[in-house]
Amino acid sequence: MTVSEAPNVNRADCPSRGVLEHVTSRWGVLVLAALLDRPHRFSELRREVGGVSEKMLAQTLQTLERDGFVDRDAKPVIPPRVDYSLTPVGREVAEQVWTLTRWVESKLDDVFAARSAYDSARAV
Amino acid sequence: MTVSEAPNVNRADCPSRGVLEHVTSRWGVLVLAALLDRPHRFSELRREVGGVSEKMLAQTLQTLERDGFVDRDAKPVIPPRVDYSLTPVGREVAEQVWTLTRWVESKLDDVFAARSAYDSARAV
DNA sequence: CAGGATCCGTAACGATACTG
């Protein structure tokens, strides 16, 4: 857990940075959380995530698919039907991220209290 | 865009989103990782993180301090000396984020393999 | 229905200069 054990990690251009960014991005966490529940179609995800544009949802899904976290199953039917689900490794990340998210939520009260203290200490 | 339809936690404007963003941001993770090792001064952090501008480091530290994750100890001396360290709750987040980061790194090979497969499948 | 292509505004970021 010490940084000195992995010095190269502490760099902005570390390759893990990109992956971490993908799974913790604004829409990434929400998509992973939704897929953690069950597979979803494109429009289902759009509705469940809420507030995401088509462009960003498609982009998010593509990067997650490319990283090997999401499986895309496009059925050759009319009208098109595409199902998204988590790969085994994708399920692992999703659970980690979701755990972190839950933890953050459990500490929200502390955070808000800290913010109030911080703000009132500066409000002259 | 009506987000109000979204029933569960899966909402873009969820309050935990902001906090999560702060601790998983580009510089946030690196600052937390550095402070997990030991307290640092401002310029120490700048050197250790590497590639961060003064502006972004200051901003990152302020956000983390406001959320109650980082403690700022400014000593009234000339020249100024400011030490940053993790609060108890800050240490918890830092460990969580650091765990996630290491996990991502342990899966980097899989990710790169998945990317190669994805790219070569489209290169045609 | 699923997504590509395009246009465009904002705000995040970096570099620099300046201050207590």
Place this chain on the structure above:
DNA sequence: CAGTATCGTTACGGATCCTG
């Protein structure tokens, strides 16, 4: 040394239109 202030750029995200 530890920041703040200002400015220019970029890239991210949203809205819209279009297609298989």
